[in-house]
Amino acid sequence: MEKSELQFGAASESHCGRCNPNSILGGIFSVLAAGFLFYVVPTHIEIPAHMQHPLLSPRFLPQLAGWLVLALSILLMIDGLVKPPKRTETDEFRRGVPIVRQLLMVAAGVVYVLFFEQLGAIGSGVLACVLLFLASGLRNLWVYALAIVFPAVVTLLFIYVLNVPLPPGTLWESLSLI
Amino acid sequence: MENFSEVLTLFLSVDNFFAIAVGVLVGVVVGAIPGLTATMAVALALPFTFSMEPVTAILLLVGIYKGGMYGGSITAILIRTPGSPASACTLLDGYPMAQQGKAKKALKTALxxxxxxxxxxxxxxxxxxSYLAKIALNFGPPEYFWLICFSLTIIVSVSGSSVVKGLIAAGLGIIVSTIGLDAVYGTQRLTFDNYNLMDRVSFIPLLIGLFAIPEVIEFYTSRVAPHIRTAVSGASLTWQEFKGLLKTIVRGSLIGVIIGAIPGTGATSAAFISYSEAKRTSSRKANFGKGEIEGVAAAESGNNGVAGATLIPLLSLGIPGDVITAIILGxxxxHGLTPGPVLFQENLTLVYALFCGIMVSSFVLVFVGNAAIRYFSLIADIPKTILLPIVLMFCIYGAYAVNNSTFDIGLMLAFGVLGFVFNRTGIAAAPFLIGFILGPMxxxxxxxxMLISKGDLSIFFRGPITWVFVLFTAASLIFAIRRYWVARKEDALG
Structure with a gap:
């Protein structure tokens, strides 16, 4: 929260140009809220056969929240049209970021999501750390040694000190069987 | 007497003292690193507490909370980057003091x-x-309903620069909280036939996703900022100087206590009110903003006075006063405990053991804070390029540990992306979390x-307690609407 409150103030007015970000955001939320209210709720929340009162309905709270989001999104859209956006320093800082840096970050996320159980906590941790260090353009070899040391230490800490089980890696288990 | 010995037995364990020390240390360190927040630290520490005793677990988190409150002031004083909004007030005089070569004095005053x-x-x-908990024993579902309505109004205060966006986030949080099996009828709600979602969305992946992952994504989607080195220099705080500040500190603390006990008002406003009160009554008011030691004392006492007080509504009513107490509620x-009056009836020993630990944490802060001042340059000089991959690893391990499921890792990253989108579009994540927690309540x-009254709506206004909360809710809403209009006017003017 702390960071967000400070940063968000600047970020909220960061995008400028032909389109007003608040209006776009309000528009997107309005469409999503309408889709939620008129499609998702009726198809994905069943109403029980014997319901004593409408306020007891499983749909009541989701619908209430959905209408709240819809109404406020429309308000945001109108608000965005009335108030012109401003450019901030934060916006400048986000320009010119190499695409490789962002792709390597996504790759690290993919490693964790798709290969966490196959490579194990240590294996995926090492691989993801290396990818992220590469994304930052680090060249010192000792830093890459940290990419091996940290996942190993943290995994062992979780498993043996905190008794929190983490996957050892099905791939290594299969290889050891061979 | 028997209860007292039980409390001591429960509290006097090496684990508890260790948890407090580690918690405060982690809080100060994280608070002292620009860009990392106490909220993130508490969220990341939560999975570590699974195997701990409840008292140890809560003390660890409270330690982080308290350490983080102080840690935020270190960066505010040294590099003009407050670790938390509450520390923003500290930099008004702390940073000028550091520029005048009085960094150590400012840091000691803050500590x-x-x-x-x-x-x-x-x-x-x-x-x-405990007093409030006794009163709360008279509360029934209608009283609690209104209390939660009142608590929902805290969303306004944690909405950052846009109340409308904050309320939208809260609405989304409420929608996410309804995913899973319906508690009364057992029907599926928004599960999309995915069995991982039948038992609601897991709290920890959501929490870590919203508060830790966006920092990581933000870092890798922005240009690398130059690393700012820091220095702690100058003379320390003397006893005479400290004595001269005591009045300001006590006044600031009391302001913090009163504000902290009201859900949603927060440490930031306490710090600024304490600061303005000190300025108003000071004989050196002209020096405020130019490196006045009293300004640092007022701001820090105001924001730290809130820390213990925010636990009052949490423990006695089960209502979180801010985001960190919302995480502690989780x-x-x-750990199978429900804060509120019943906690005082059924787990009184545990509550008093917690009180003992919370008191001890203040003493620990003295030692840890002093060490942090001495070794600060080492702590703050860890570059984010090394730190954030490790933070991400902790996030992943923590999310996986909840159910030993990679689904939770995906869920956490999805909430991380949502948090990042929130960041970029100026939506505060805190209302989302408050909505997620308070929605089911x-x-x-x-x-x-409705079940008690068999559908009779008059039960919502059945007695003085309900009316008190109705009035509180109405007053809070009026205040929020007024704040919204004032902000709009100010925006229009300049």
């Missing part, structure tokens, strides 16, 4: 003001929480009330 305020706040917690639930109490 001792924080510790004194923290102790006063803890004493208030011990005295008022920790209670994970709102629904439960609404339904219980």
């Amino acid at each position: 001792y003001s924080s510790v004194v305020a923290d102790m006063i706040s803890n004493i208030a917690l011990i005295f008022f929480a 920790a209670f639930m994970i 709102f629904e439960d109490n609404l339904r219980r009330t």
